[in-house]
Amino acid sequence: xxxxxxxxxxxxxxxxxxxxxxxxxxxxxxxxxxxxxxxxxxxxxxxxxxxxxxxxxxxxxxxxxxxxxxxxxxxxxxxxxxxxxxxxxxxxxxxxxxxxxxxxxxxxxxxxxxxxxxxxxxxxxxxxxxxxxxxxxxxxxxxxxxxxxxxxxxxxxxxxxxxxxxxxxxxxxxxxxxxxxxxxxxxxxxxxxxxxxxxxxxxxxxxxxxxxxxxxxxxxxxxxxxxxxxxxxxxxxxxxxxxxxxxxxxxxxxxxxxxxxxxxxxxxxxxxxxxxxxxxxxxxxxxxxxxxxxxxxxxxxxxxxxxxxxxxxxxxxxxxxxxxxxxxxxxxxxxxxxxxxxxxxxxxxxxxxxxxxxxxxxxxxxxxxxxxxxxxxxxxxxxxxxxxxxxxxxxxxxxxxxxxxxxxxxxxxxxxxxxxxxxxxxxxxxxxxxxxxxxxxxxxxxxxxxxxxxxxxxxxxxxxxxxxxxxxxxxxxxxxxxxxxxxxxxxxxxxxxxxxxxxxxxxxx
Numbered sequence: 373x374x375x376x377x378x379x380x381x382x383x384x385x386x387x388x389x390x391x392x393x394x395x396x397x398x399x400x401x402x403x404x405x406x407x408x409x410x411x412x413x414x415x416x417x418x419x420x421x422x423x424x425x426x427x428x429x430x431x432x433x434x435x436x437x438x439x440x441x442x443x444x445x446x447x448x449x450x451x452x453x454x455x456x457x458x459x460x461x462x463x464x465x466x467x468x469x470x471x472x473x474x475x476x477x478x479x480x481x482x483x484x485x486x487x488x489x490x491x492x493x494x495x496x497x498x499x500x501x502x503x504x505x506x507x508x509x510x511x512x513x514x515x516x517x518x519x520x521x522x523x524x525x526x527x528x529x530x531x532x533x534x535x536x537x538x539x540x541x542x543x544x545x546x547x548x549x550x551x552x553x554x555x556x557x558x559x560x561x562x563x564x565x566x567x568x569x570x571x572x573x574x575x576x577x578x579x580x581x582x583x584x585x586x587x588x589x590x591x592x593x594x595x596x597x598x599x600x601x602x603x604x605x606x607x608x609x610x611x612x613x614x615x616x617x618x619x620x621x622x623x624x625x626x627x628x629x630x631x632x633x634x635x636x637x638x639x640x641x642x643x644x645x646x647x648x649x650x651x652x653x654x655x656x657x658x659x660x661x662x663x664x665x666x667x668x669x670x671x672x673x674x675x676x677x678x679x680x681x682x683x684x685x686x687x688x689x690x691x692x693x694x695x696x697x698x699x700x701x702x703x704x705x706x707x708x709x710x711x712x713x714x715x716x717x718x719x720x721x722x723x724x725x726x727x728x729x730x731x732x733x734x735x736x737x738x739x740x741x742x743x744x745x746x747x748x749x750x751x752x753x754x755x756x757x758x759x760x761x762x763x764x765x766x767x768x769x770x771x772x773x774x775x776x777x778x779x780x781x782x783x784x785x786x787x788x789x790x791x792x793x794x795x796x797x798x799x800x801x802x803x804x805x806x807x808x809x810x811x812x813x814x815x816x817x818x819x820x821x822x823x824x825x826x827x828x829x830x831x832x833x834x835x836x837x838x839x840x841x842x843x844x845x846x847x848x849x850x851x852x853x854x855x856x857x858x859x860x861x862x863x864x865x866x867x868x869x870x871x872x873x874x875x876x877x878x879x880x881x
Contacts, residue, residue, distance in 0.1 A: 384790030387530050388802040392498075393523030395489045396482040400459070400519055401475030402446025404437055411441030418473040419447065422458045425467040425479070427499070430456070433473060447474040448481075453491055455482040457498060460516040463509050464502035468495060480519055488809050489529065492539035497527045500784040528788050529806070531799035538787050549779050556776060559769040563762050570758045571709035574751050575741055583750055591743045597736030599703060601693045605663075605732075606652050606685025611640035616681055620644075623686040624654060626662040630669055634660065634676045639683050654683045659692040659700055661707070663730045670728045671716035671735075673707050675700060690732070702748045705755060706740045715739065 383389065392398075401420075404411035418433035419441075442449060450469050458465040460478040468491065475481060484491050498505075505525060509515030530538065573579040577589025607623065616622035621642045628638035642648065654660070654676060661673040665688075685691055694700050706712050719734040743751065786792045 383528055384530070384795060385797075386534070386795065386799055386801040387528050387790065388806060389526045390529045390802070390806060391523060392482070392525050392527060394485075394806070395494060395527075395529070396455070396484040398480060398482050398519060398523050399448060400446075400477050400480045401448060403476045404441035404445040404447065408441075408444075411438055411444060412436065413438050413441075417442055417449065418471060420456065420467070420473055420475040420479060422460065422462050422465060422478050425456060425458055425462075425465045427466050428468065429470040430467040430473075431470040437474060442474055446477065449474055450481055451483075455484065455491060455494055455498070456480070457482070457522065459518065459522065461514050463515060463517055464498065464505045466495060466498060478516075480522055485809070488532070488805065490532075490535045490539055492543065493535040496539060496542050496784060496787065497529075500781075500788050501525060501527060528790075529802045530790070531796075531802055532805060533799045534793065534795060537793040541793050542783065542787055545783055546780060549776065549783070553776050556769065556772055559765065563765050563769070567759065567762055568710060570755055570762075571705055572711075574755050575706050575709045575711050577741075577743070579754055580743075580747055580750055584747065589741070589743065591741045594740055594742045595736060596692070596703065596707075596738045596740065599694055599696070599699050599740075600736070601695050603732050603735070604652065604685060604691040604693065606687055606689060607646075607648060608687040609642060609646055609648075611642055613640050615639050616641040616683075618681075621646075621648065621682045621684065624660070624683050624689050625686065626665050626669075626672075626688050629660045629662050629674045629689060630665070630672045632674065634674045634679070636679050636681050636683060639681065642684070648684050652685045654679060654685060654691075657697075659694065659704065660685075661690050661692060661735070662688060663690050663732075663735070664688045664727055666726060667717055667720065667728050670720055671707065671713070671730050673704055675704055690735070696745075698745050698748065699742075701752045702743075703740065705752070707738070712738065712740070 406412075413436050416436040416438050419435045419437040420430065420433050421435065424430060424433050437445075437447065441447070450473055452469050452471055454469040456467040456469065456475065457480045458478060459480050482494065484494050505517060505522070506515070508517055508521050508525075510517065529535075570579070577584075577591065581587070581589075609623065611623055615637050616639060622639040623642060624636075625638045625640060628635050630638075656676055656679055658676045659673065660676065662670060664670060665672065692703075694703070707716070715738045716730060719737065720728040720730050721734075722728045783792070
C-alpha cells in the first residue's frame with residue numbers, strides 16, 4: 373500500500389511513498405533446537421546471525437546447520453541476492469547474501485520484487501532509514517523491531533529506471549568514500565610509527581648527532597634505580613567505580629596512565645571513612661607508572677601535567693621519585709621507546725594473558741643511556757617539537773574522520789530527496805508502476821509467500837531432491853569474487869529469469 377497523500381507531498385515528480393512490505397517477499401529465519409547436536413555442523417548450510425552481517429555482501433558464516441536442522445526449525449534456505457536486515461539489538465544492520473544460506477530469527481529477509489525495485493536500491497533505501505527504524509525499537513536492554521514494523525515502514529520509491537541510476541551513482545560514490553576512509557584509517561598507525569621512530573632516534577643519539585658536531589654518542593649507561601631516591605606504591609581499597617566528585621577522594625586506576633597523558637577521570641571513589649596517607653596524594657609533576665597490565669601496556673608511564681581532583685596512588689600505580697628532576701623527562705622517553713619496552717616486556721612476571729606484573733626490583737634494573745644534561749635538554753626540546761607535529765596530525769585525522777562519517781548519510785539523504793541524479797520525465801511514474809504491478813498480482817492471484825525449505829538431499833532415496841518449480845540450486849559465490857562482479861551476475865540472473873531462461877550454475881566460472 374502507498375502512504376497517505378500528506379506523506380506523498382514533497383516527493384520529487386514521479387516518486388511515491390510505499391511500505392516496505394509491498395516491495396518484496398519478506399520473512400525471517402529460525403534457530404534449530406540447541407539440544408540436538410545433529411542439527412549443527414562444522415560445515416554445511418551457512419547459518420547467519422547478526423554478527424555475520426557486514427552492511428555489504430555476506431560470503432561466510434561463523435555457524436553452520438545441517439539439512440535436518442533446517443527442516444526441524446523455522447530457518448529457511450535463502451538464495452544469493454537476498455536482502456538481510458537485523459531486527460534485534462543492532463537494528464537496521466544489513467547484508468546481501470552472496471551464497472545460499474539460512475538465518476536465525478533475529479534477521480529479516482526480503483526477496484525484492486522484480487520489475488518493481490532493484491536489490492541495491494532497496495539496500496540503500498533501508499540504509500537511509502536505519503535511524504528511523506532504530507527509533508521504533510521496543511524492549512528493554514536490547515531494543516528490537518518486528519517484521520510488522522519493518523514491512524509497514526514507508527520509503528520513497530522513484531521510477532524504476534531512476535532507481536537504477538540512484539543505486540549505480542551511490543555505488544560509485546560510496547566506494548570512493550570507503551577507499552578514502554581506508555586510507556584515512558592508516559593515519560593512527562603511521563603516527564604511532566613516527567613517534568616510535570623519533571624516540572628511537574632520541575635514545576640512540578641520532579636525533580642530536582649534528583648538535584654534538586657529528587660522531588656517535590659517547591654516553592654513559594645507568595639504571596632506573598640509580599636515578600631514583602625511591603618508589604612509592606599506594607593502596608588496595610574497595611572503591612566505588614566512578615570518578616570522585618569535588619568534595620570526595622579517589623584512587624587512580626591503571627587506565628589513568630595508559631594512553632600517553634594523565635587522565636584524572638580514570639579514577640574511582642574512596643569510601644568516606646577510609647584513611648589514606650596524605651603523602652600518597654598525586655600532584656602535578658609526579659612520574660607515574662603502571663606495575664600491572666597486559667603485556668603491551670604494563671609499564672606505561674606519564675608525568676602529571678594537570679590535576680584538580682583529590683587522587684591518591686593505588687597499589688597498581690607507582691610513583692618514581694628522581695634525584696634530579698632534569699632526568700625525569702629523559703627517563704619517560706627512554707621507557708616509552710623500543711629500548712625501554714623490550715626490557716619491560718622481558719622483565720615482567722606472570723603467565724596470565726590479561727595481566728602481567730612489573731616488580732619494583734625489575735623496574736630498578738632497567739638500563740638506560742644517559743647523555744649529559746645539556747644534551748638531554750636539547751633531545752627533549754626536539755622530541756617535543758616533533759611530537760607536537762604528530763599531535764596536530766592526530767587532530768586533523770579526527771576532524772577528517774568526523775567529516776567522512778557524515779559523508780554517507782549526506783549522500784543517502786541527497787539520493788532520497790531526488791537530488792543525486794537527474795530525473796527523466798519519460799520514466800514511468802512510480803504510482804503507475806505500483807498500480808500495474810498490483811493489477812498483475814490480482815490477476816495472477818499471487819501474493820507474498822513464505823520461503824520454501826529444500827527437499828531431501830540427493831542420495832537419501834536415490835533420487836534428486838524435488839524443488840517444486842524452483843530453479844536448480846545456485847552454487848555459492850566464490851569468496852574471491854568482488855562485490856561489483858557478484859552484483860553483475862545477480863542482475864544477469866534476474867534478466868534471464870524475466871526472459872524465462874532456466875539458470876544452471878549461475879556462479880560457475
